[in-house]
Amino acid sequence: MMEAVPSPHRGEGEGEGTKPATGASAPVLEVEKLTAGYGGPPVISGVTIEARRGAITAIVGPNGAGKSTLLKAIAGLIRPTEGSVKVKGADVTGLPAEKLVSKGLAYVPQVANVFPELTIRENLDMGGYSRKDGVRERIEELFKLFPDLAASSQRKAHTLSGGQRTMLALARGLMVDPAVLILDEPSAGLAPKFQGLIWERIEEIRSTNVAVLVIEQNTRETLRHAQWAYVLVLGENRLEGPGQELLDDEEVVNLYVGRLS
Ligand SMILES: Nc1ncnc2c1ncn2[C@@H]1O[C@H](COP(=O)(O)OP(=O)(O)OP(=O)(O)O)[C@@H](O)[C@H]1O
Ligand SMILES: [Mg+2]
Known part of the structure; x- marks a missing residue:
């Protein structure tokens, strides 16, 4: 098991371990009391979260807690029955995914x-x-962020490895210059060795002033990277705080992290 040491990447973000209430770094994504499900009883109930530019915000919690459902409700894949979602201050609740792209949200x-x-x-x-406009320029920018993709830009996607495909999916999400990038388990289905690489890319994306909202498999590693993390249990907010603080909290680790990573 790895030790809970601060990642070398930490300390650069304005969102570092703090949650300023107002001011220049106001949240770019504001989710308030969101309730959603799949037609039956709600899967998430009254969930409130926010995400800031230049910060990694993580959702952690046991399997089936409703993490993916929360992201889908934010990203317009399922329609919330209550609550609101705001991007850059604009109410986007219930907008379908394709409309959300132009509002600054990529999933x-x-x-x-x-x-x-x-x-x-x-x-x-x-x-x-x-x-x-700017498609070509944006592709060149992203090729700097993802040099592996640049090196094989003429290859068809089906010939790529799983890891390369994931990088392509990340880059594709970034084509629209989103303010908020939502990632549901980017390392899913990949060998564990890719997790470190994916976190490196996520850290770079964060450093371009994007608000990254992420679910990842390894809770311990996720908390280590997250400036702010929300623990979701049975579809409700249970706890929140700087990732490293949650990791340092023995009770949190015993209850929610220890079994999961
Ligand atoms: N398409 C769906 N239709 C009906 N129920 C669903 C659907 N997707 C998920 N659920 C149910 O919603 C609940 C929460 O699932 P969700 O996928 O949001 O959890 P999660 O926290 O992402 O879990 P995991 O860590 O396993 O990915 C589960 O009980 C699940 O069975
Ligand atoms: Mg999930």
């Missing part, structure tokens, strides 16, 4: 959905469909 689902028959570059082109 990368658990299974990396890239177009297998298209090349890397073509996939990124498609990801930028809603941009008025």
Whole structure:
């Protein structure tokens, strides 16, 4: 088991371990008392979270706690029955996913959905469909962030490894210059060795002033990276705090983390 030491990446973000109530770094994503499900009883009830630019915000909690459901309700894949979602101060509650893109919110689902028959570059082109201009420039910027993709930009997506496909899905989500990037288990289905690589990329994305909202498999590692984390249990907020503080809290680790990582 790894020790709970602060990651070398920490300490650069304005959101570092703090949750300023107002001011310049006001939350760019505000979710208030959100209730949602799949037609039956609600899966999440009255969940309140927020995410800030330049910070990694994590949702952790046991399997079935409703983490993915929360992200889907925020990202417009399912419609909340109560509560509100705001992006950059604008109410976007209930908007479908394709409309949310133009509001500054990008969602990368658990299974990396890239177009297998298209090349890397073509996939990124498609990801930028809603941009008025600057597609080519944005692709070049993203190639700097993802040098592996740049090196094989003419390869078709179906020839990529799982890890490369995940990187492509991340880059595609970033084509629209989102204020908020939502990631549901980007390392799902990948060998554990990819987790470190994916966290490196997430840290770089964060450093470009994006608000990253993420669920990841390894709770301990996730808390280590998160400036702020929410513990979700049975579809409700249970606890929140700087990731490292939650990790240092013996009770939290025993109750919610120890069994999970
Ligand atoms: N499409 C669906 N239709 C009906 N029920 C669903 C659907 N997706 C999830 N659920 C139910 O919602 C509850 C929460 O699931 P969710 O996937 O949000 O949990 P999670 O916290 O993401 O879990 P995990 O850590 O296993 O990914 C579970 O009881 C699950 O069975
Ligand atoms: Mg899930």
